[in-house]
Amino acid sequence: TAPADADSVPLYTLVDVGVKSVQDGDGITVRWVPKSDELGREVWDLVNRLNVAKATFDKEQSKRIVAELKSKHGVVVEEASGKPTKELRLRFRGIDAPERKQAFGEEAWNFVKESVADKTVTIRVYNTDRYGRAVADVILPKENKVLNEVLLQEGLAWHYSAFDSREHMALLQDKARAERKGLWHDPNPVPPWEFRKNSKNSGGTSNSKNGNQNSKKNKKNTKKQ
Numbered sequence: 001t002a003p004a005d006a007d008s009v010p011l012y013t014l015v016d017v018g019v020k021s022v023q024d025g026d027g028i029t030v031r032w033v034p035k036s037d038e039l040g041r042e043v044w045d046l047v048n049r050l051n052v053a054k055a056t057f058d059k060e061q062s063k064r065i066v067a068e069l070k071s072k073h074g075v076v077v078e079e080a081s082g083k084p085t086k087e088l089r090l091r092f093r094g095i096d097a098p099e100r101k102q103a104f105g106e107e108a109w110n111f112v113k114e115s116v117a118d119k120t121v122t123i124r125v126y127n128t129d130r131y132g133r134a135v136a137d138v139i140l141p142k143e144n145k146v147l148n149e150v151l152l153q154e155g156l157a158w159h160y161s162a163f164d165s166r167e168h169m170a171l172l173q174d175k176a177r178a179e180r181k182g183l184w185h186d187p188n189p190v191p192p193w194e195f196r197k198n199s200k201n202s203g204g205t206s207n208s209k210n211g212n213q214n215s216k217k218n219k220k221n222t223k224k225q
């Protein structure tokens with residue numbers, strides 16, 4: 001789904017945040033332990049109430065507080081340590097990776113997992129999309145590379161030009177296409193936004209099958225090269 005329009009100056013930067021999960025080729029969830037003054041009094045009151053509920057084995061109260069902390073404040077209390085942690089869902093800025101059921105969707109997902117799963121990264125957040133996800137750049141600390149751009153270079157994502165006008169992103173896509181990398185091995189790849197639209201119109205059945213079939217064909221062709 002579409003991110004908000006790309007901005008040139010990040011709203012904030014978070015360094016060394018842990019990657020909790022990878023949703024797909026352009027979305028992850030990060031988690032970190034915030035400083036005490038980042039959370040505010042309301043959050044700490046809820047955390048204290050949660051600890052009391054756990055100590056008195058009040059499961060219903062614990063469940064309600066856990067839900068409120070996560071939905072309202074983006075806070076998750078670690079079970080073992082009891083420490084409050086922050087979670088943030090990210091949408092990679094400027095790119096749109098193939099859907100998981102689409103050709104090269106699994107490859108994009110696996111590439112992101114191998115790059116960041118169970119690791120720490122730096123994120124630059126630019127805005128929030130209509131689904132509440134932070135639109136961000138993800139920087140790989142060791143390589144000091146932007147994962148968004150690496151996905152374009154490897155032919156595992158499209159430049160989301162409808163929401164991002166940066167020229168260097170378009171050039172990265174053009175280069176990957178010229179070299180027939182990844183999804184560009186197919187002479188007529190279907191953009192993920194078109195795939196989503198077609199899947200929605202057809203009830204998500206026919207396009208999903210085609211996507212899986214194309215993925216298998218592309219994997220065989222890639223092995224032959």
